[in-house]
Amino acid sequence: MQSYDDFISTVSHELRTPLTSIRGFAQTMLQSYDKLDDENKKKFLKIIEEQSNRLIHLIENMLKVQNNDTIIFKAVSAKPLIEDVLQIIKQQYKEHNFILKYNEKLPKILVDTDKFQQVMTNLIENAAKYSNKGTTVTIITDFANIEDFISIKIQDHGVGIDEENLDKIFEKFSRIDNPLTRKVQGSGLGLYITKILVTKMNGKINVKSSEQGTTFEVEIPSENIEKQAREKCGQLH
Ligand SMILES: Nc1ncnc2c1ncn2[C@@H]1O[C@H](COP(=O)(O)OP(=O)(O)O)[C@@H](O)[C@H]1O
Ligand SMILES: [Mg+2]
CATH class of the missing domain: 1.10.287.130 (Signal transduction histidine kinase, dimerisation/phosphotransfer (DHp) domain)
Incomplete structure (x- = not known):
């Protein structure tokens, strides 16, 4: 990082x-x-x-x-990368609970490790920042609906984001007014940069929110995508 x-x-x-x-x-x-x-x-x-x-x-x-910034792709397990990020964020948000539900059957992901950790930091930090002390932030990893992608969900029980603002949050310098944004500092750049990085790593990001809280989902290619591409190439020769 x-x-x-x-x-x-x-x-x-x-x-x-x-x-x-x-x-x-x-x-x-x-x-x-x-x-x-x-x-x-x-x-x-x-x-x-x-x-x-x-x-x-x-x-x-x-x-x-x-x-x-150039992107350097590597096949790595998401688990230790997320654990590292969590360890740092836990120091900052001592009164929140953090749970990582990692599916051990998952293949490695194909990412730039620094940039992947930057994405995780931004999303997990937001989840803690925009929810009250004592609540739980859960990170759930699983196979995504798209073949050869893995899904990482960051779920909080915070203030939520109104439907009409869901698109705006990914724009440059956008901060949505809520009781917590007034209290905590921010630049409104985190999600803008996050979306750029996820897209550059051939992934997708989406968000769902209600009064119960917010869930961001990042879908990121697994190493199998590369293997299959190579096999297909091999078949051609
Ligand atoms: N997990 C979340 N729950 C509620 N609101 C959120 C969450 N994540 C982001 N937001 C809203 O989206 C805005 C943009 O987020 P971000 O780009 O990370 O900027 P910053 O955190 O610096 O304000 C935040 O100001 C906040 O209003
Ligand atoms: Mg932020």
């Missing part, structure tokens, strides 16, 4: 400069509003506008960098 951590630390660093400037000029304006003439007020607002534009460009560029 190193590359994701690097990405986040670069983002935080690069964002600080324009943000500090925006805050500084906004504070000056608020504190000295009556003393400033119109010309200066306009000048300060102009700087705030310029720095906001700079921030937007910066973020767009960073997302592109993240998107251009």
